[in-house]
Every structure is written in C-alpha cells, then in structure tokens.
Amino acid sequence: MASIDIAAVRKSYGATPVLRGIDLTIANGEFVVLVGPSGCGKSTLLRLIAGLELIDKGEIRIGGRRVNDLPPKDRDLAMVFQSYALYPHMSVRDNMSYALRLRKTPKEKIAAALKGASAKLGLDALIERKPRALSGGQRQRVAMGRAIVRDPQAFLFDEPLSNLDARLREQMRFEIKKLHRDLGATSVYVTHDQIEAMTMADRIVAMNEGVIQQVGSPSDLYDNPANLFVAGFIGSPAMNFLQARTVAGPGGMSVTVGQAEIAKVPPATPTGPVVLGLRPERITLTAPGQGAQAAVDLVEPTGLGMIVHLDLDGQQLKTFTTERLPLKAGERVGLMVPPGSFCLFAPGTGERLAG
Amino acid sequence: MTTLDLSASPAPPHALLRRIVLKAEPYLYCFPALFLIAAIMLVPLIVGLSYAFRDLVLLDPASGDYIGLTHFGEIWADANFWNALQNTAIWTIVCVALQFGLGLTLALLLNQPFRGRGLIQALVFLPWAVPSFLSGLNWAWMFNPVIGPLPYVFQALGLMQTPDNILSSPDHAIWGPIIAMVWWGIPFFAITLLAALQSIPKDIYEAAAIDGAGAVERFRSITLPFLAPTMAITVLLRTVWIANSADLIVVMTHGGPADSTQILASYIFTQAFQRLDFGYASALAAVMLVLLLAYAMALVAVRQTLLARH
C-alpha cells in the first residue's frame, strides 16, 4: 500500500498534447476515480502511473519513490484492463498466480493467496478453466483476482466494468467497493461513467481535455461544481443551464430568466449576464401563478419518479420529482428554486461565480 | 379453421424418384469439382504410379513391359538414391530451420514500431515475388568468381582460402542452393508469422509487463503460445514443399558436382527428363510419396496427442 504523487506531469503524442500539467496526490488507501469524457486523457494518465508510457515532463512518485524511469514490473502495481487482458493459454489458476510465480514466491504462499482471492471472488469452481470458457462477468472477476493475489502497492483500473451489462456492472461496482473496504488498498479507477465515479469514489478527479477540472468528494463535485464542465458532467439527469441575468431590484439582487425572477443572490454579485445552473431534482413545481411561470413540454416517467421537461421563457429545462403529478403537455406550472440550490457561472469562461 | 391431414393424403406417384433426387443432390453439386480433381490429379497420379512397375524408357521402343517390383529392388541397391535421400534430409532440415529462424526474427523486428516500417515490410517481402528459377540463376552468378562478388566476400571473411565457386566444391556445393532457398523462403515465414504476431492483443503484453514479466518471459508465455499453431502449420507445409522443390538445385548445380547436391526431387527430375527413364523415376517418386505421407501422418499424430493433452 502506498501513496501516489503526481506533479506537473505532461504527455504528448507527437504534436498533440494529451495531458497538460497534472498535479494530484493520492493518499495511502484512498479510492480515487478519474472521470471524464472519452479521449480526455484518463487512460493515458493511468498508463503513465503504471509505466506503460513514458512521461514527457513532471514526476510521479509511488510510496515516495520516484518512478519516472522504472519499468512497469518494478513499480509493483496491479492493473485491471477493460478487455481484462487475461492470458488465453493459461487456466484461471495460472492467470492469477502468474505474477507470483514470476517473483519466485514459495508454492505454499501462492496456494494460500490463490485460495484467499478465489474465495473472495467466488472463483473456486472455475479455477481450472481457460478464459475462453468463462462469461464476461467471470473474466472480470479473474482479472480482479489476478490483481489482488499480488498484494500490490496500488490497484489501477481502466474502465473495468465497461464491457459488462448494466445489472452486472451495478453488482461489480458494489463488489469492488467492498473489496476496497476489506483490503484498504490505494486504488486509481478510470471511468467515463459519472455514476460509477459518484458511487465508488472517496475522491473524484474530473478531467477534460488533459486538464484536471476539479478534485473533491462526490458530494463536493455534485453540490459545488467548479465550472460548467463539471456541473454538466456530474449528475443524471444533467444540470440545466439557462441564459440568465443578475439584476438589482427593489428587494435586492436577484437572478432572472427573461422576465421571471428565479432566486435572490447575495448583494455582492455583479450585475450582467450569467449562466444559471439548476439541478433538476432541486426545482420545486408549484401551482400556476406561484413562482416563475413555465409550460410543460413533455413528461417522462422513470418509475422512481418523473422527468418533466419545461419551457421557461423559450428555454428548455428539466425537473425531476418523485411525486406523481398529473401533468399534461401544454399545461402551465410554476417553479420555485429554494435558496442555495443553484449555481451561477460566468458565460465566457464557464467558471463558477460566487453566490 | 381447417387442418391438413398429411398422413392420409395418397403418396404422389413420383415420391420415390423425388427421394432419390434429394439424396443425390449433394453429390451432384460436388460432381464437377470431384471430376476435375480426379481428371487432373488422381488419374495422372495413378498412371504415374503404374509406370513404377513398368520398364519405361522414352527412347527405347522395346521398353514398356510390366516388370513388377524390379525398380524398387534397384532403388534399394542404388547408392545414388541413398545419397540423394541423405541430401534431401540435410537440405530440408537446414532450409526449414534457417528460413523459420530468420523469418521469425524478421517478423519480430518488423512487429516493432519504427519509422518507414511500411516501406521496409514491402521490400522484405520482395524475394517471394521473384520466380525461383530467376533467383537460382542470380545466386549462381553471385557465387561465380568471374562475375559475382560472393567468393571475394567469403575470402575476406576467412571462410575460403581462395575465391572459388562454392558450387563446384563437392563438399560445400549444397550450401549454394541452401542459401538461395533460405533467401527466397524467408518472406513466407516472415509474412505468416508477422500476421500472427499482429493479431496478439497489445494489452496482454502490457498486463504481463505489469505482472513482472521481462521481454524473454513475455515471448515465452505469450508470443510462443499465440504463434504455435501458425508455426506448426507453416513448418509442416514448408517441409513438404522444400523437400519437393528441385528447381533451385537443378538450376544452380544440376545435382552436381558428382551428385553431391542431388536430392530426391532433383534425382527424379534427372532420371525422368535427362535419362528419360520414366519407369525408374516413377518408382523413385512413389518412394518419396510414401516417405512424405509417413512424415505428414506422424506430424498429425503428434498434433493429436498434443491437443488431447490440453
């Protein structure tokens, strides 16, 4: 178990910069999720940590030791690949014990490690099989098993659940998290799926275009996104962004969409155009006449509740409610935004504005 | 709703004919291909084999009689045959081993990323496109000290005392066609092995690197098992092919000097087309056919036992 320190790391492929200066410290035993859209450089960062690619600039330390020039085998990390990358000619047992055999671990120790891991992952009955005789979920477990028998300094996961169906993914999410609780191993987990990030992470690192956008706990990122990118990426249904203005009125500063006043803002807020971010589930629907006036565009029931698409002064927005309201398309409703449950962003830069 | 009672309906008069036609259908489809194979392969093969039991010398109008196993007795007593058989073994084993070894090395090199790889890949595969007859002539010239550079290279390397033609040395002449054959055949192994190499997923190597495997260990535990089926089939094919191929030897040495480079295939060629003794040549060919069949069957048996163990 070890901490991982990443300082000012840059990486380009040819003339294309892929990572543009990454600084990140991962504490011993922490479960950190790198999340971002496809192509933002998550895998590249993970591969730099693993030593599968060389760093252009900057420094990576694992357990305090500089590893920039160490080959993968000397970094003592374990990695779980999206494709699982099992050795097709080896049985499950040989797949899992490969690293230990290479390290000339004594036979009894290997057997004990195998036994522990296969019991944890429910692989006992499959231990003699070849990977091609396993289902996707079972292969995924073997890949996990191969990582945990090694008892490495840290685990690296590159989208390990992407090839599973939705139900299995949910189950493995839970199991990986439990494994982490039991083993307490430093883990870096890459995913493009914000639900995986939210449910599994101690800390989320949101990335876009080779730059870290925000680092924080899942609730931090959800409640206090640093910019439009994070606000839009985290959460489903996604946050609404409305073209709005902050105006000074007789009752103090407020934010308005069209003519409708949505909420009060602190008096120090500068006036002018802003982007108003509203989480769908934090909007309250009221009777027409109360709050801002909107028209129902479409209603999508989700079982758990319903997503109501609204038209507010020509702008689209979604609200989510667990109540079952008898709403119809075209109907007029009012909407209210409780204080403190919205975000304002600068229209040009997308940065979060105080207030 | 109405139901059809099929069992009650009377059998149509042509039912039997229909059944026969249906049964024959697959054979009818196969017939053209089978006919062609029989006509251009099986029949000549049988006719050719039948020559082995006849005294058949093209320029001797009195020949043509059935002589039983006489030719096979002659073969048993023919020192040239045993010499050719021994040469065939050396020729085949050395050629296959060198082609395979160098072809694999080349494939591994070409599988590394480097600038200009596409061009070099294309160039490397050129020898395969040269007709073997032509490459035999080329190599023969290159070994010739009057016009070729190689004798001087060998001398400079200390392999030869004087720049002689290797093809006229009874002890070393076989190396001439072997070198030409290896040069000509490397691309075959390189192409097929490179294709197999490129089908190995990269992340398996990465997983092994992270698991602590060095380059040699990765080759042993990933590359080799992935390549094994391709290696087995290419070596099998090339062995039969090389054992059978007389063209380079005929072009470069005519089996000489003093029959020192005669292999079975070139010996058969000499008997048939220079001595015009088709009977004896056919008997030799029959022996070779049996030997190659035995080799192929032994390999298949080995393969089966290996597969059964897995």
Ligand SMILES: Nc1ncnc2c1ncn2[C@@H]1O[C@H](COP(=O)(O)OP(=O)(O)O)[C@@H](O)[C@H]1O
């Ligand atoms: N070996 C490579 N050569 C060139 N470009 C690459 C290579 N690997 C990744 N890239 C590029 O780097 C960017 C980031 O890739 P990656 O880290 O795999 O993204 P992701 O966040 O989806 O995992 C992508 O635009 C990709 O095309």
Ligand SMILES: [Mg+2]
């Ligand atoms: Mg990726």
